[in-house]
Amino acid sequence: MQRLFPALVGLVVVVAVLSSCMFIVRERDLALLFALGEVKATITKPGLYFKYPPPFENVVYLDKRLQTIETRDPERIQTAEKKNLLIDSFVKWRIADPKQFYVTFGANSSAAVERLQAQIRDALNAAVNVRTVKQVVSTDRDTIMKEIQSSVATRAKPLGVDVVDVRLRRIDFAPEISDSVYRRMEAERKQEANRLRASGGADSERIRAEADRKRQEVLAKAYAEAQAKRGEGDATATAIYARSYGRDPEFYSFYKSLGAYRESFAKPGSALVLSPNSNFFRYWDQPKGAKPAAAATK
Structure with a gap:
């Protein structure tokens, strides 16, 4: 038994050394292989890999999946009309350059999220500040999202981050201007309704006048034809009376x-x-x- 114990200890040590020399990269991960504190290799494909045991080499894992940044509270952004809008957005991003990402943020994804949120806020302000409420809400919404994505992607690329998509999920008026905006929208709709009523009334009068004119034309034509027929009948009757009187008065x-x-x-x-x-x-x-x-x- 005394002879077996050293053998078991040696076996455990060998297994521990061998396990420290192997590492697995999963499908959802990226791996950075460090040798004495410096990045030796970047591994992006899943599989079983070998390395020297620590402290000679060690591995840091990063998440390569598509990640989402959602705003907890809507951003208050001012338009060109000096009106505040509450804009809720989300961004899809992932790590494009693991080495650069690690150099910038380490293995802390939260720091990357905070940096991206600041960039998104700046790009959102730049895109909205030069547009009116109508442009932001309806006409230029797609253009604004493209501008934000392009701006953030350009600024995030040196950080090792790829910005895949930016979406404006919801745009609301700030509480202090909602009532005035709704009143103005109501006034515009009433004005449009009155215009349509006036236009419909004018069309109705025109159609009615045209119908009356045609009615008068039809009646006049019918009266003329009736008078002509009556005259022909009277002439025929007079002729018959005259012939009858001439034969036997x-x-x-x-x-x-x-x-x-x-x-x-x-x-x-x-x-x-x-x-x-x-x-x-x-x-x-x-x-x-x-x-x-x-x-x-x-």
Whole structure:
């Protein structure tokens, strides 16, 4: 047993030395191999690697995954109109140069986040300060994000950082100007509504006037055609009457008298106050049309 113990101790020492000479780089990591305090190699591919045991060589791991910086509180940024906006943004970034990143920040990602946040704040101010509220909120929003990304990426590259994307997530008015902005928007919408109502009223009057004009034209045309037809009918009737009178004047006179009797006594109780010798009663009891005899006088 006494002989076995030194062998076990030696085996443990050998295993410890061998384990200190090996290291594994995972898919999500970058590795910096240091030799006596200086960077000897940068390892970006995952796998099993060998090195000298400490203190001759040691390894520092960095996270190579895509990381996100989100603002905890919206940034208060002033526009060209001197109005404050509350802007909430986020940034996607990752380590592009492990050696430069380590030289700048060490293995502390928090320091990198603080530096990037300051750069983002500066770029956001520079992009928003020269624009109006309308441009920031709607028309130039994509342009602002591109400008911020370009500015931050340029400034972050010497730090070993690659800025992948910048997004403005939410843009709100500061509380002190929200009411005035909403009132102005309401006034603009009311003005637009009144303009549309006025335009619609004008169009309505124009359409109504056009319809009335066409109606008058149609009525006038129809009245003219009716008068022409009536005139043609009257002319035809007159011609028929004339031909009938020319053929038998006595029968024509008798026929007209019958029509007069029919119209005069059409209603029950009709009464006429006429002289019995009137020509109106010429055919009343004399089919030949003899003139009625004069009434006897006392």
